[in-house]
Amino acid sequence: MGLGEASARGTAMDGDCLSCIKYLMFVFNFLIFLGGSFLLGVGVWVLVDPTGFREIVAANPLFFTGVYIILAMGGMLFLLGFLGCCGAIRENKCLLLFFFMLILVIFLAELAAAILAFIFREHLTREFFTMELKRHYQGYNNTDVFTGTWNAVMNSFDCCGVNSPEDFEESLFRLINPNEMVPSACCRRASQPGDSAYVNQVECLMGKMLFRNNKGCYSAVVDYFELYIYVAGALAIVVLTIELFAMVFAMCLFRGIQ
Numbered sequence: 001m002g003l004g005e006a007s008a009r010g011t012a013m014d015g016d017c018l019s020c021i022k023y024l025m026f027v028f029n030f031l032i033f034l035g036g037s038f039l040l041g042v043g044v045w046v047l048v049d050p051t052g053f054r055e056i057v058a059a060n061p062l063f064f065t066g067v068y069i070i071l072a073m074g075g076m077l078f079l080l081g082f083l084g085c086c087g088a089i090r091e092n093k094c095l096l097l098f099f100f101m102l103i104l105v106i107f108l109a110e111l112a113a114a115i116l117a118f119i120f121r122e123h124l125t126r127e128f129f130t131m132e133l134k135r136h137y138q139g140y141n142n143t144d145v146f147t148g149t150w151n152a153v154m155n156s157f158d159c160c161g162v163n164s165p166e167d168f169e170e171s172l173f174r175l176i177n178p179n180e181m182v183p184s185a186c187c188r189r190a191s192q193p194g195d196s197a198y199v200n201q202v203e204c205l206m207g208k209m210l211f212r213n214n215k216g217c218y219s220a221v222v223d224y225f226e227l228y229i230y231v232a233g234a235l236a237i238v239v240l241t242i243e244l245f246a247m248v249f250a251m252c253l254f255r256g257i258q
Contacts (some may be wrong), residue, residue, distance in 0.1 A: 002243070004022065006247060017256070018253070018256040018257075021249055021252050021253050021256065022088050022089070022091065023088075023252055024249055025084065025088040025246065025249035025250060025253055026084075026088040026089060028084075028242055028245050028246040028249060029080075029081045029082075029083075029084030029085045029088060029246055030081065030085060031081075031242050032077050032080060032081035032084065032103075032242055032243065032246060033078060033081025033082055033084075033085065034081070035077055035081070035235070035238075035242065036073075036074045036075065036076070036077030036078030036079070036080070036081055036241045037074070037078055038074070038235070039070050039071070039073055039074030039077060039168070039204070040071060040074035040075060040078060041074075042070060042194070042232075043067055043070040043071035043074055044071070044076070046067050046070075047067060060167055064175055069113065072183055073106065073109075076102070076106055077106065077239070080099060080102055080103055080106065083098070083099050083102075084099045084103075084246060084250065086113035087099050087250070087253075088239065088249075088253065091253070091257050093254055093257055096250050096253055096254045096257075097254060099250055100247055100250040100254070103243055103246060103247055104121070104247060107240065107243050107247070110236070110239075110240060110243075111240075126162055126163060126218050127220060129162045130161075130162040130163060130167055132146075133150065133167055133168075133171065134167065134168075134170065134171040134172065135163065135171075135172060136172065137150050137168075137171065137172060137173050137174045137183075138172060138173060138176055139176060139177050139180070139183040139184075140177075140183070140184075140218055146163070150185070150217075151183070151185040152223070153217050154183075154185040154186055154213070154217060155185050156161065157217055157220040157221060157224065158188075158189075158213045158215070158220070159186075159188070159213050159215050159216060159217035159219075159220040159221075160182055160185075160212060160213045160214065160215070160216070160217070161182075161217065162216055162217060163216040163218060163219075164214060164215075164216050164219045165181070165182045165186055165207070165212060165213075165214060167216070168182055169182065170234070179205075180205045180206075181206060181207030182204065182205065182207060182212055184198070184201060184204070184205065186204065186212045186213050187199070187200075187201050187204035187211060187213070188204065188212060188213055190205055193218060198211075200213050219236070
């Protein structure tokens with residue numbers, strides 16, 4: 001009788017643990033579902049954002065690829081979160097195994113992406129952008145994607161050059177436009193809302209500091225996106241942690257289902 005009671009108590013405890021794991025997995029997968037929704041939202045926002053970030057992405061192959069990776073990862077996490085929730089509630093072993101294998105692939109892909117981002121971080125330095133600006137920026141040829149992108153950035157963020165207007169010295173722009181110190185995209189505009197007229201374009205093109213934007217675009221863009229960068233980094237760590245726990249819970253639930 002004592003052995004029977006102990007066995008029954010053990011079975012009840014196992015059932016309670018299995019039930020606990022099931023609901024914990026549901027919670028973690030719901031968080032993955034929300035994370036996927038967030039990544040999808042970020043990817044769509046970058047592609048449709050009217051402030052000029054879309055042009056930056058379109059012109060830089062690294063950014064362009066990154067946005068679609070974010071969209072793909074968001075879509076997969078969205079789907080996996082849904083599958084994980086269904087597998088946990090229905091206690092379906094095939095669904096749980098399929099979920100585990102897919103989330104393992106995504107987990108490894110995200111780690112690989114983080115490693116690649118670290119390896120290629122030198123492509124996002126001030127020196128790299130300054131060198132590219134000097135070599136390729138033409139000033140008024142908006143049919144050139146690189147030039148059009150820089151014009152959009154300088155107009156959107158009220159900035160000039162990468163570090164300052166001095167970046168245009170000894171550049172392709174000065175070679176093409178020897179009589180201008182800076183392009184018109186660097187010129188200050190009237191402060192009234194909706195007014196796109198320059199304060200004094202002639203004086204600006206001659207290099208007068210009073211009539212041009214003197215802040216570099218690197219600082220302007222970093223300041224604008226600084227909060228988003230930290231939030232994205234923190235979110236990535238949280239998502240990886242959630243995925244790790246979800247895989248552990250999926251295997252525990254898989255092994256516990258009779």
